Amino acid sequence: MIRPFVGRHRPATDAPAVEGALLLDAAGPEAIEVRARALAVGAHLATTLVVTGYPAEVTAGWLAPLLNFPGHLDVALHIEPVPNPVAAAGLKKQRARLESGRRTGFDKGRLDDPEVEAAAADAAELAYRIARGEGKLFHVALYLTVHAEDEDTLAEQAAAVRSIAESLLMTVAPTTYRALPGWLATLPLGIDTLKIRRTFDTAALAACFPFTSPDLPITTGENATASGVLYGLNAVSGAPVVWDRFAQDNYNSITLARSGAGKSYLAKLELLRLLFTGISASVIDPEDEYVRLAETVGGHVVALGADGVRLNPFDLPSADGGQDILTRRVLFLHTFLAVLLGADQTAADKAVLDRAILAAYHRVGITADPRTWQRTPPSLTGLAAVLAEDGSQAATDLADRLVPYTTGSHAHLFNGPSTAATAGHLVVFALRRLPEEVRAPAMLLALDAIWRQVTHRGQRSKHLVVVDEAWLLMRDGAGARFLFRMAKAARKYWTGLAVVTQDADDVLASPLGRAIVSNAATQILLRQAPQAIDTISENFHLCHGEREFLLAAVRGEALLLTGDRRHKVAVISITAPGEHEVITTDPGELAAERPEDEALDADGLAGEDPFGTGEAGWQA
Structure with missing residues (x-):
């Protein structure tokens, strides 16, 4: 009827x-x-x-x-x-x-x-x-x-x-x-x-009334007021989802999504809102997606790979609490060189490197005596000179493999004194100018610079470290181990590690990657590819409805989980117009904001040469 x-x-x-x-x-x-x-x-x-x-x-x-x-x-x-x-x-x-x-x-x-x-x-x-x-x-x-x-x-x-x-x-x-x-x-x-x-x-x-959140526990600050930042709206009930990573057992997070699902957008949105609460932050940015955000809020951008911008891996942090800074630095240099040279090192290689690194420090007057740790540190050139003088076959091979980074095509990247400051309320290490082959060691070097700032800053305060496109580092064993150690120790320094990546296999296929996930009290899943959903469902213990939600989620929809799996909520991220203008990296929107006459250079050509052919760009 x-x-x-x-x-x-x-x-x-x-x-x-x-x-x-x-x-x-x-x-x-x-x-x-x-x-x-x-x-x-x-x-x-x-x-x-x-x-x-x-x-x-x-x-x-x-x-x-x-x-x-x-x-x-x-x-x-x-x-x-x-x-x-x-x-x-x-x-x-x-x-x-x-x-x-x-x-x-x-x-x-x-x-x-x-x-x-x-x-x-x-x-x-x-x-x-x-x-x-x-x-x-x-x-x-x-x-x-x-x-x-x-x-x-x-x-x-x-x-x-x-x-x-x-x-x-x-x-x-x-x-x-x-x-x-x-x-x-x-x-x-x-x-x-x-x-x-x-x-x-x-x-x-x-x-009968859900005065408390039916999805996530409400966290309160020192004044018994609700703490945290707005992540978005509950996709089911429409209620605001407010989450405070610094009120959890640890402050780490893991964000997994396919390309284009909005994972970096959500990470930038949380970062911007955390900055308004007085939290400082450091970002590893392989694609320069956080540069506009840093420029807007008065942050500092370290554009590694640009002319005159360099970080020296041999730099020593300031002495703190009687720690043996030199020994710790030598251990880090072993990790850095393993990632830089890109090959497994034998026991003989490690022994030769250890002697050469210590000799390079001794040549510039830096010894186990803390009074010498303020002197100018050596560089890769000094290490290569020590290896060349060693005379052994292992030392000769290592010296030859260092040639591209001492006198070759990449000599300007890591060889020489540091020229960039790494302190500030927001520091973004932009790596887009770096060749793909050296991004992993550059990310590791940037993480080390961040870690030195975290562990040796005078006033303890909340700090967030964002590692975007973490798969670049996770695919290397030494880089994954460094990230794992940071995830384990960050909480002791009131620091949270936010790992953002689009490749679930690089994170979940290795014991170190799974350990990083298990040490993240905040877990965010956005849209997943059908090929990866089985791995995601198994590792995050998703039910059928949550699995289907991730397969059908549109850009900006996410599943927020706590590390103990007791609370799960589907979130639709929302932004104010001013926030969107700061954090968007959509090529279409950016092109619409840029006038046509500014997009073209003086010769009528736009952009950089994407194929390395020597041409200035496409003809306008």
Whole structure:
């Protein structure tokens, strides 16, 4: 039966339905079809379930699982206060009936009924609370309307909602032959067209409201106020999702997504909002995606690979607490050279390198004596000279492999004194100008510079280290070990490590990568490729619904998990227009912002030569 609302009016005897119909005349669907247990509302179907039975005892926020249902579900809670005189009279009659039943059974020699005894005790306690003004009674009705595109899906979704309700010890029933009043009862009209109610007291009613987040625990700061930054909106309930990584067991995070899913955008959004809370940050940026953000907030950009920009791997940090800085630096240089030379080193190679590194320091007057640690450190040229003088075959081979970085094509990258400052409230190490072959050692060197700032800064404060495109470092064993050590030790220095990568296999296929994930209390998954979803599902223990969400997620939709897997929430990231202008790297948007005459150089050519042919760029 088709019943259009437009132009229809109900008799005055059905006042609630008349009000609903009049409102729907302007804002309702073009037509509805009323069936026995469902409605065809426009292009979709809807069915309503009524809660007829409730559990005897509940905890605060016990209805939260219904709000987290991964489907289209409308939950309506109708509340009508009962005047105290009416409530007192009703309780008096109820206590009289219960007491009469108890005495009748006692006179006939029957045993006590535990349920009747409990009900009598509860009624007496409630009557005394109302008499003292400690509570009130309310008529409460709870309705659940499920929406779906077709009948099969509607049946599945309704069965899932019924299962959740029964797991909460509630009894639900369909609105058979009352589908239209049931649907109207769950619309935001404030009209209870079914009036299937139960009586609640104040404490029971308060427990129905999810005052605490149904998805993530609320964290508070020193002043007992909510802490954290806004990540976005709950994709199911639309509630704000606020998360504080620095209130968790550790401050690390892992972000995994396919290319173009918005992982760097989300990382920049969190970084920008954390900066407003007074947190300092350092970023490893292989694609110069954080440069605009740094320039906007007054940060410092270290463009490695640019003319005159260099970090010396032999630099010594300032002495702190009597630590043997020289020994620690030698150990780091072993890791750096292993990544730089790109080949597994034998025991003989490591022994030769160890002697050569110490000799290079000794030649410039730096020894185990802390008083010498302030002298100018050596460079790769000094190390190559020591290796050349060694005379052994291993030393000669190592010296030959260092030639591109001492006197060859890459000599300007790592050979020489440091020329860039690495301190500031936001420092971005931009690596886009570097050749692909040396990005991994450059990332490692930048991480070392960041770590020295973290461990030797005078005033301890919250600090975030963002490693974007971490797969560049994770694919190398020595680089993965350095990242793993940072993930383990960062918490001791009030520092969080945020690992952002698009290659799940590089992270999850190795024990070191899985250890980095397990040491991340904040885990963010965006859209995944079908080829990687099995690995992601297995390692992050995703259910079928979460798996399907990640396969179908659009840009900006993410699944936020805590490290203990107890809390999961689907998030839709939201940004203000000003934030978007700062953090976007969409080529189309950037091209629209740049005037055409500024995009072209003086010769009418745009951009750099992408193929190394020597041409200035494409002809405009």
